[in-house]
Amino acid sequence: MNPTPNALCFGDGLPAAGAPCHVTVSADGLTMAPVGNSPLVEEAIAFTAMSVEAGGLDHDQLVVSWGAGASVRTLYLKDPALIIAFRRAAPSALMAHVERAAEQVRRARHSHRALWGSAVGVVVGLGLMLWFGSDLIVEWAVARIPVQWEQKLGETVYQDFLSKETVLKDGPAVSAVQEMTQRMTAKIPNNPYTFQVSVVQSPVVNAFALPGGYVVVFTGLMKKAESGEEVAGVLSHELNHVLQRHGMERLVKMMGLAAVVSILVGDQQGLIGLARQLGLELATLKFGREQETEADVTGIRLLADARIAPDGMIRFFERLSEKDKEGVELFSTHPMSAARAGRLKAELAALPKQTSEPFTFEWKSVQDSLSASELKK
Numbered sequence: 001m002n003p004t005p006n007a008l009c010f011g012d013g014l015p016a017a018g019a020p021c022h023v024t025v026s027a028d029g030l031t032m033a034p035v036g037n038s039p040l041v042e043e044a045i046a047f048t049a050m051s052v053e054a055g056g057l058d059h060d061q062l063v064v065s066w067g068a069g070a071s072v073r074t075l076y077l078k079d080p081a082l083i084i085a086f087r088r089a090a091p092s093a094l095m096a097h098v099e100r101a102a103e104q105v106r107r108a109r110h111s112h113r114a115l116w117g118s119a120v121g122v123v124v125g126l127g128l129m130l131w132f133g134s135d136l137i138v139e140w141a142v143a144r145i146p147v148q149w150e151q152k153l154g155e156t157v158y159q160d161f162l163s164k165e166t167v168l169k170d171g172p173a174v175s176a177v178q179e180m181t182q183r184m185t186a187k188i189p190n191n192p193y194t195f196q197v198s199v200v201q202s203p204v205v206n207a208f209a210l211p212g213g214y215v216v217v218f219t220g221l222m223k224k225a226e227s228g229e230e231v232a233g234v235l236s237h238e239l240n241h242v243l244q245r246h247g248m249e250r251l252v253k254m255m256g257l258a259a260v261v262s263i264l265v266g267d268q269q270g271l272i273g274l275a276r277q278l279g280l281e282l283a284t285l286k287f288g289r290e291q292e293t294e295a296d297v298t299g300i301r302l303l304a305d306a307r308i309a310p311d312g313m314i315r316f317f318e319r320l321s322e323k324d325k326e327g328v329e330l331f332s333t334h335p336m337s338a339a340r341a342g343r344l345k346a347e348l349a350a351l352p353k354q355t356s357e358p359f360t361f362e363w364k365s366v367q368d369s370l371s372a373s374e375l376k377k
């Protein structure tokens with residue numbers, strides 16, 4: 001009767017692909033019997049005469065060798081039952097380094113699996129949460145974006161935008177906006193941003209902030225404002241959109257999972273490429289209602305810290321909505337709902353009473369300079 005092969009034997013005079021054989025394990029070694037028409041002869045090998053290595057891709061197989069020189073024989077064991085029997089019978093000294101190798105493979109495989117498992121888990125989890133619109137996960141992802149990336153991204157879009165516009169380089173309007181910005185940014189604790197505020201000549205009644213601290217104020221807004229405090233109110237709101245990283249949050253929501261994953265793997269170029277594709281959509285971003293309220297509340301506090309009369313923005317909004325609501329872009333990006341106005345006023349009322357310090361400029365002459373620069377153009 002021919003036993004079924006459970007191992008392959010290699011060596012001189014044997015086929016290159018190995019000779020099938022049947023191995024049985026005994027208390028002090030193994031016996032190898034030829035199967036079928038084999039050039040092998042039955043042989044018993046003592047444990048003391050052999051060496052054992054781990055084999056196979058996963059190191060879960062055994063390679064047994066014995067003999068010396070040209071008569072070296074190598075047995076390749078891959079039958080699980082045979083391997084178990086061999087492990088049980090073999091002296092532990094013989095198996096020690098095999099077990100060590102197997103343990104290493106097991107550990108490496110386990111940590112690989114854990115790593116992949118958690119990576120897949122994160123991606124799937126983010127996908128699900130983005131799908132269901134959770135702002136929390138977006139905030140979580142955005143908090144992990146280095147500020148430098150944010151700046152690079154914002155600056156790219158900022159320069160693209162400014163290159164197509166008339167930017168006021170100096171003059172009373174630029175000095176006024178700089179004074180407001182300096183007074184406020186001096187009061188921001190641990191401010192990681194270097195704010196850049198540009199005054200752009202345009203009838204557009206609006207201002208916006210890009211991620212990374214790049215702010216644009218249109219002369220149209222400055223002409224509609226009746227005081228520097230009104231402009232400062234809008235500016236403070238915009239600075240706080242930056243400080244709360246609202247633009248980045250919006251961006252991540254718009255870009256979706258691809259962006260989040262590229263952020264996670266640290267693909268800065270991918271992130272900037274995506275931002276560029278979006279281009280100026282970034283500048284006209286509509287923030288969420290919660291983000292607006294957050295920028296309102298923190299904006300008012302920043303004004304108070306800088307001792308700038310903090311009710312400027314609400315006055316500006318209320319006056320504009322009474323007089324000329326049409327064509328005011330600020331309203332389309334910042335709809336002033338009754339709830340929002342109510343929240344603003346409550347916040348104002350809750351502020352401790354303090355005297356504000358006026359600006360060094362006279363608002364009337366700032367506005368006159370704007371009309372003059374338009375005539376020049």
Ligand SMILES: [Zn+2]
Pocket residue numbers: 237241287291292295333334
């Ligand atoms: Zn806003």
